[in-house]
Amino acid sequence: MTKPTQPIPPGHEGLIPHLVCDPCSAAIDFYKRAFGAEEIHRMPEPGGHRVMHAALKIGNQFIFLNDDFPEACGGKSLSPKSLQGTPVTLHSYVPDCDVAIERATKAGATVLMPAADMFWGDRYGIVTDPFGHQWSFATHIKDLTPAEMEAAMKEACVPAEQAAG
Numbered sequence: 001m002t003k004p005t006q007p008i009p010p011g012h013e014g015l016i017p018h019l020v021c022d023p024c025s026a027a028i029d030f031y032k033r034a035f036g037a038e039e040i041h042r043m044p045e046p047g048g049h050r051v052m053h054a055a056l057k058i059g060n061q062f063i064f065l066n067d068d069f070p071e072a073c074g075g076k077s078l079s080p081k082s083l084q085g086t087p088v089t090l091h092s093y094v095p096d097c098d099v100a101i102e103r104a105t106k107a108g109a110t111v112l113m114p115a116a117d118m119f120w121g122d123r124y125g126i127v128t129d130p131f132g133h134q135w136s137f138a139t140h141i142k143d144l145t146p147a148e149m150e151a152a153m154k155e156a157c158v159p160a161e162q163a164a165g
Contacts, residue, residue, distance in 0.1 A: 017064070019131075020078045020079045021131045022082070024067040025042075030108060035103075036103075037056040041055050042054040058092070091136045093138050097115050104135065112134060113125050119155070
């Protein structure tokens with residue numbers, strides 16, 4: 001074994017999301033259809049039933065995936081399905097968030113929050129993939145100063161009964 005020429009492989013700088021998907025092979029196929037992901041590599045476990053590690057690229061960013069391996073985690077399943085949800089949302093700025101959400105929906109995602117113009121200057125929406133992971137998409141549509149954003153936030157967050165009164 002030789003020592004690598006650099007400690008961080010090219011293109012792997014920064015944070016890389018690593019998702020537990022059940023089943024991982026189906027998630028890889030979904031991410032290709034829904035997000036235009038490119039499969040870089042896949043490493044099946046001995047016997048080939050589950051994926052120990054896979055790397056995809058969505059745009060120019062890596063995302064890693066693996067199947068659920070409860071036997072390696074103290075008997076606990078760690079997929080969002082088994083945990084009945086996730087507190088994590090994967091976010092991506094795209095040229096047209098409506099198009100991104102429509103593509104994901106056609107591939108099998110569920111709209112959690114339809115795209116809408118937001119007070120912070122983005123058009124933004126959220127989908128949940130068939131494996132329980134949440135994905136948000138945004139397209140920046142308006143530059144705002146901090147004061148304009150604060151005023152827009154206050155207006156957007158006024159309770160309905162207060163706005164009507």
